[in-house]
Amino acid sequence: MDNDKIGQIIDKHQGKASSLIQVLLEIQSENHWLPKEALERVSEKLQVPLTRILHIATFYKAFSLVPKGRHEIHICVGTACHVRGATRVLETVQDLTGIKPGETDSDSKFSLETVNCLGCCALGPEIVVDGKHHGRITPAKAEDVLKKYE
Amino acid sequence: MPRINSPAELEELRKGILSKRDPDKPCIAICAGISCLALGNDRVISAFEEEIKKQSLEAKVDIRATGCHGFCEKGPNVVIYPEEICYIEVTPEDVPEIVSQTVIGKKVIDRLIYADPNTGEKAAHQSEIPFYKNQTRHLISNNTKIDPKSIDDYLALGGYSALSKALFEMTTEQVLEEIKKANLRGRGGGGFPAGLKWETARNAPGEEKYVIVNAHEGEPGAFMDRALFTGNPHNVLEGLIIGAYAIGSHQGFIYTRHDTPQLRDNIDIALTQAEEYGLLGENILGSGFNFNVEVHLDIGIFVSGESSALMRSIEGKTPEPRPKYIRTSVSGIWGKPSNLNNVETWANVPQIINKGSEWYTSIGTERSKGTKLISLSGNICNTGVVEVPMGTSLREIVYDIGGGIPNGKKLKAIHFGGPMGGSIPESLLDTPLDFDELAKLGAPMGAGGMLVMDEDTNMVDVARFFLNFLTDESCGKCVPCREGIRQMLKILTNISEGKGKEGDIELLEELSEVMGEASLCALGKTASDPVLSTLRYFRDEYEAHIKEKKCPA
Ligand SMILES: Cc1cc2nc3c(=O)[nH]c(=O)nc-3n(C[C@H](O)[C@H](O)[C@H](O)COP(=O)(O)O)c2cc1C
Numbered sequence: 001m002d003n004d005k006i007g008q009i010i011d012k013h014q015g016k017a018s019s020l021i022q023v024l025l026e027i028q029s030e031n032h033w034l035p036k037e038a039l040e041r042v043s044e045k046l047q048v049p050l051t052r053i054l055h056i057a058t059f060y061k062a063f064s065l066v067p068k069g070r071h072e073i074h075i076c077v078g079t080a081c082h083v084r085g086a087t088r089v090l091e092t093v094q095d096l097t098g099i100k101p102g103e104t105d106s107d108s109k110f111s112l113e114t115v116n117c118l119g120c121c122a123l124g125p126e127i128v129v130d131g132k133h134h135g136r137i138t139p140a141k142a143e144d145v146l147k148k149y150e
Numbered sequence: 151m152p153r154i155n156s157p158a159e160l161e162e163l164r165k166g167i168l169s170k171r172d173p174d175k176p177c178i179a180i181c182a183g184i185s186c187l188a189l190g191n192d193r194v195i196s197a198f199e200e201e202i203k204k205q206s207l208e209a210k211v212d213i214r215a216t217g218c219h220g221f222c223e224k225g226p227n228v229v230i231y232p233e234e235i236c237y238i239e240v241t242p243e244d245v246p247e248i249v250s251q252t253v254i255g256k257k258v259i260d261r262l263i264y265a266d267p268n269t270g271e272k273a274a275h276q277s278e279i280p281f282y283k284n285q286t287r288h289l290i291s292n293n294t295k296i297d298p299k300s301i302d303d304y305l306a307l308g309g310y311s312a313l314s315k316a317l318f319e320m321t322t323e324q325v326l327e328e329i330k331k332a333n334l335r336g337r338g339g340g341g342f343p344a345g346l347k348w349e350t351a352r353n354a355p356g357e358e359k360y361v362i363v364n365a366h367e368g369e370p371g372a373f374m375d376r377a378l379f380t381g382n383p384h385n386v387l388e389g390l391i392i393g394a395y396a397i398g399s400h401q402g403f404i405y406t407r408h409d410t411p412q413l414r415d416n417i418d419i420a421l422t423q424a425e426e427y428g429l430l431g432e433n434i435l436g437s438g439f440n441f442n443v444e445v446h447l448d449i450g451i452f453v454s455g456e457s458s459a460l461m462r463s464i465e466g467k468t469p470e471p472r473p474k475y476i477r478t479s480v481s482g483i484w485g486k487p488s489n490l491n492n493v494e495t496w497a498n499v500p501q502i503i504n505k506g507s508e509w510y511t512s513i514g515t516e517r518s519k520g521t522k523l524i525s526l527s528g529n530i531c532n533t534g535v536v537e538v539p540m541g542t543s544l545r546e547i548v549y550d551i552g553g554g555i556p557n558g559k560k561l562k563a564i565h566f567g568g569p570m571g572g573s574i575p576e577s578l579l580d581t582p583l584d585f586d587e588l589a590k591l592g593a594p595m596g597a598g599g600m601l602v603m604d605e606d607t608n609m610v611d612v613a614r615f616f617l618n619f620l621t622d623e624s625c626g627k628c629v630p631c632r633e634g635i636r637q638m639l640k641i642l643t644n645i646s647e648g649k650g651k652e653g654d655i656e657l658l659e660e661l662s663e664v665m666g667e668a669s670l671c672a673l674g675k676t677a678s679d680p681v682l683s684t685l686r687y688f689r690d691e692y693e694a695h696i697k698e699k700k701c702p703a
């Protein structure tokens with residue numbers, strides 16, 4: 001991620017220190033992870049110590065300090081999905097991808113995360129791949145969905 | 151857009167909007183709520199747009215992408231006005247037929263309307279479908295009538311008339327008094343009287359004061375705040391401005407999550423439009439009252455929804471709560487008096503100002519007034535957003551509105567309040583929806599997530615599930631919460647796996663007591679509630695796990 005892009009994001013928030021989280025979120029969504037150089041740049045521009053930035057970047061699961069896979073799988077393990085069988089779906093996806101929540105596979109194909117309720121409880125159990133929702137998932141359906149990704 | 155400078159000009163503008171609208175003109179209201187969108191309603195919306203173009207009906211038919219209609223289970227949902235015909239589970243392939251047959255031909259398409267799964271009885275209109283018919287929808291019903299991106303749609307329904315009334319016909323004291331008399335209680339979980347909180351902030355020393363919308367909605371299984379705020383953002387905004395006026399605040403914040411982009415978009419558009427009309431910003435409606443709003447986007451971790459944590463996050467820090475010797479309404483963001491209310495709490499304000507506290511208090515129970523939005527989910531036929539008067543029995547919600555339990559299973563328990571709430575057994579199903587009644591039973595209403603569980607549910611696992619959730623969500627600042635939750639989880643996991651020992655239950659109870667006393671914020675204080683409530687009503691299940699090393703469910 002180049003410095004111009006980071007500069008633009010920071011400028012958009014008028015370089016305010018209180019917009020730190022929003023700046024980091026935008027870098028994360030643009031770049032899918034937070035490289036060290038980017039954080040140093042944010043620290044310099046927003047005049048926030050790097051320790052505080054790292055405090056925030058490591059506090060939230062939504063930020064990643066390591067590169068992510070090409071496709072991000074989110075499995076909802078919220079209450080409604082749980083009582084409708086999300087645990088079995090999670091196990092299936094773990095078996096299929098060989099990774100656990102928080103991990104990325106060695107080919108950088110998939111990253112896996114669990115989330116706590118996406119607000120679509122009518123569709124549970126649910127998985128989201130690269131922002132696309134797949135509802136009323138069974139272990140067999142999960143396999144079909146993942147096959148579509150290269 | 152013209153700037154409005156007086157109440158008369160507002161009414162003028164409203165008249166202008168209404169005069170351009172023909173109530174008999176067909177309008178297709180397509181749900182663009184999160185569930186329906188996830189089911190592919192974006193494709194249904196495009197299909198309607200194309201079809202209308204193809205048939206050259208642009209001038210004769212309106213299309214409206216709306217917020218959540220409520221009946222998420224049967225999405226994608228489409229309502230055809232003026233007849234109010236509800237079509238469920240609509241696909242893009244159905245669209246040409248809907249336009250020719252229903253919009254133009256005024257005929258109902260049998261295949262697309264609701265049929266009762268038991269009796270087969272069909273229902274074409276909202277007023278006939280049991281899910282809608284048995285509700286009282288004062289807040290959420292406007293969702294189908296509004297394009298959330300259009301302030302004119304809100305104005306057409308009388309929007310901002312409460313603001314105009316408050317600013318020009320009422321003193322700040324009168325507004326406060328009305329909210330106090332209405333006994334509006336906070337919808338975010340605590341049920342604290344909004345009027346009292348407003349008064350504290352109002353009387354707190356200091357020139358600068360803040361008002362905040364808590365649109366964090368971190369409780370898993372709760373989606374009604376998003377449905378209401380995404381679908382009708384001006385309703386919440388109007389409430390916020392009125393509150394700011396009563397409290398004497400000139401700066402507001404809307405605190406929302408990063409993972410609901412539609413909500414963020416709709417809020418941003420609403421703020422811009424309100425500002426252009428002069429309903430927000432300097433000299434609102436020419437009253438001399440100034441008020442600005444900033445949106446603070448946050449990351450959805452559970453504890454960020456707690457008041458002091460939320461306020462720290464607005465300051466750009468990590469969301470760690472602080473002890474509440476001094477209330478945030480006295481010292482909140484940057485040490486200034488900060489009044490925080492939930493989305494639904496703010497949304498109730500305009501109707502209270504418009505219709506009066508007497509009307510409002512005529513709905514509900516002795517101590518819980520008005521209606522309540524409920525997110526109904528779990529093992530229930532009709533998952534969705536439900537609005538009922540306080541005092542409605544849980545039985546009515548589960549059976550009359552929710553359509554009962556799917557797959558011929560029996561109801562076992564109902565859980566309220568998410569990870570800080572509790573479960574009550576089927577035998578208490580006639581309990582009314584009421585802050586105090588439910589709290590007494592150990593299942594406080596929380597924000598309104600109502601999880602229905604069938605006979606196959608293992609209650610020890612449910613308690614374990616919530617603790618597991620909280621180990622990740624506890625901010626880690628205080629020891630009783632951080633370590634207590636972890637130890638309880640360990641014990642529960644052992645019990646679940648058949649490795650429970652004599653004395654485990656007592657240990658759980660002891661840990662709960664310490665956490666309840668010594669934790670910093672409500673998260674730790676109430677983290678053990680799901681365990682305590684399941685112990686209260688399903689103790690035999692714990693004992694069976696421990697003694698017989700097996701699960702009875
Ligand atoms: C751990 C925790 C999480 C909370 N999450 C939310 C939330 O997501 N939304 C909300 O409105 N209130 C939440 N609350 C309650 C708030 O602290 C606060 O009481 C509420 O927003 C006040 O608004 P009300 O009086 O209108 O309910 C949470 C409280 C705790 C302890």
Ligand code: FES
Nearest residue numbers: 183186218220222
């Ligand atoms: S999202 Fe469409 S009805 Fe709820």
